[in-house]
Amino acid sequence: MPKRVLLGVLLACGLTASALQPVLAQEPKTGGVINAVIQPEPPGLMLAMIQNGPTQMVSGNIFEGLLRYSPKLEPLPELAESWSVSEDAKTYTFKLRKGVTWHDGKPFTAADVVFSIEMLKQTHARARNNLVQVDKVEAPDDDTVVFTLKQPFGPFLGIFEVGSMPMVPKHLYEGTDWKTNPYNNAPVGTGPFMFKEWQKGSFIRLVKNPNYYEKGKPYIDEIYWQIIPDAAARSVAYETGKVDVLPGGSVENFDVPRLSKLKDTCVTGAGWEFFSPLAWLWLNNRQGPLADKRVRQAIMYAIDRDFAKDVIWNGLGKVATGPSASTIKYYTSDVPKYPYDPAKAKALLKEAGYKGEKIRMLPLAYGETWQRWGEAVKQNLMDVGMNIETIATDVAGGNQKIGDWDYDIAFTYLYQYGDPALGVGRNYVSSAIAKGQVFNNVEGYSNPEIDKLFADGAVATPDSKRKEIYEKAQKILVEDVPVAWMLELQFPTIMRCKVKNLITTGIGVNDGFKDAWLDK
């Protein structure tokens, strides 16, 4: 087995060096500083206003949600210590932890939750969509919040992690202009770490919250998020001991095996279960050869996805079988299969009458790995006789072209958030076709049966009914190939072995460092 494949298998199994150590048996030690890399520099840290990846990663330490999620995506207590669901599945009651305070000392109460929900409906696009079934939110007392839904919403308990629904201090935001509130630049949360300093272009410094409600936590005194824009320089910073943690995606894939072998280095692929990043090729279903299902199926057969996994991604990740990642709810592998079969691809292209029309492909401008993947896919498609023209753009330009439907094939990867109703349906239902937007149904796939299945699946009860609906949807989609699913991505987190318990939930590094400690 090639080494990089072995590495991938080990990571996939969670059998990393750190995981093998008897971490749980050790008593956590307090003190110390963790230097971690953040890339790119976040535009801001107010999680309720800005939701990009780096903001979530840093602010996941400052803010908190009502719940966290285990690697198996089971809800865990955070600011809510318990919850219950009514028999008709329309009323959710959360009991909040007592004694929680904001970083400025004011108490956290149910009124903050109600205010946060109202604010997020206006400032947080994903939260707004997640809350569409919510009829009202009430706070009968300081420690209780009751959500009443218009109708049962299956994934409701899955929408409360910090990035999806961060709690905002009502006393600092109510009645202010949220956009220019001074606390956007000095955020105040309930989390284990408090914002201390941000030297733009250099670092963000967080310090321990001494009044954190979980006694003894956090164990670490300070976190420095170092801003290093060049991927090679980030690798060197780790190699020379200047940083301790490289969160997933911080370095180019080809550096991962080398860095993994460094002394006292531990690697883990864990912590992405909630997000389950899935990579695929948008295929413009509207026009040209790709409007024909047989051509889209030919693309699936033409691409050697195992090669991409083993060579370009160093054995990390898993070949995708359809629209759902295998880590999210209601996934099924019982769908039509598309093994690497160039002969079949050629036959399908011939049957569809493809005559070498030019097909424009947009790779993803996320660095060298993605560029190489673009080249590999182009080669695969040209091998079966397709005439591929690569269009080079930066991220903004690429998004614009995809949103304007001005492409034939385009790379992307999106998070799935644990449930098909939250992170899958949005890419296939016809109500999500809207020109000028990215990350919805930009391929232009329209199938009334799929529309109905996703509409029903979101509100169906019991769980077995949802399972049945989503399995059927997966089978139909895989047969129709509205997009070409590539890989379930895995972004390994590289760290010094002395950093313990960095990742304890399915939200990974984005869930904050409250459990982390240094074995000095």
Add this chain to the structure above:
Amino acid sequence: MLSFVAQRVVKGVIVLLAIIVLNFFLIRLAPGDPAVVMAGEAGASDQVFVKQLREKFGLDKPLPEQLFIYVKGVVTLDLGFSFRQQAPVAKLIMERLPATLLLTLTAFAISLMLGVLFGTFAARFAGTVLDTAITVFALIFYAMPIFWVALMGILLFSVTMDWLPSFGYDTVGANLTGFAHVVDVARHLVMPAMTLGLFFMATYTRMTRASMLEVKRLDFVKTARAKGLSNAVIQRRHVLRNALLPVVTLAGVHAGTLIGGAVITETVFAWPGIGRLMYDALLQRDYNLLLGVFVTCSVMVLIFNLITDLVYRLVDPRIEFAS
């Protein structure tokens, strides 16, 4: 002289306005806008969200109105607000300016001093082994891409020898003060300044050498020699001084671009300067910030052009301040 300066300032203001208008439209020609970028980064882009962002950025207004608002702001020394970074553009630029000036001025000084020195030696000993060695040395640094020199420097001096830090402005978390902090910053400055400086040094070396060899052939040098002046005096007072004019021109052009010209060096060494600010603003389509950096750079170019013209006269008194 005063009228010359006044005329140049007036012309400068007109040029600056033209630059602003041109850049304003040029930036918007690139596909994608800040709303699309931010919606993309948030992984959710429903119509309400993008519309909200466009309204927030003022992108929903007609282009001429956006331009008018911007120019009106610049006239009152207000470079606008970066909604992406949640801060006034002028503040963001001022935060980064000291780091950039430290890096580029150090690099500029290194390149100019070493370049003129090596160029003079090469011309003085033209055709000898020393001349060849200097020329080859200069060509190597001129030909190598800056990012490659930077990475090789990091590999050698940080990874292998562990002499110098590989990134940043100072040691994060060390909380050094006074002289210890100065030494710390200097240690961080060595590699980026040398990387940037060596490239420009090569240019000055070649330029000085060529220019001196040309001047050496002129009649007044023969006259000086005939007068019995020593070789050192001829080289210094007659040849070098006259040969410096093209070098001053080149240095003037370089100096003007110093503010924004260190993008690659700042990126590789994670130096928190304006070059990186500009690069990030470009990728994120942060229009106001990008225009703000352009305006700052343009002003610097205009100022340095003016200084170059004034220095000309000092180097060669025959040049007059023509209107």
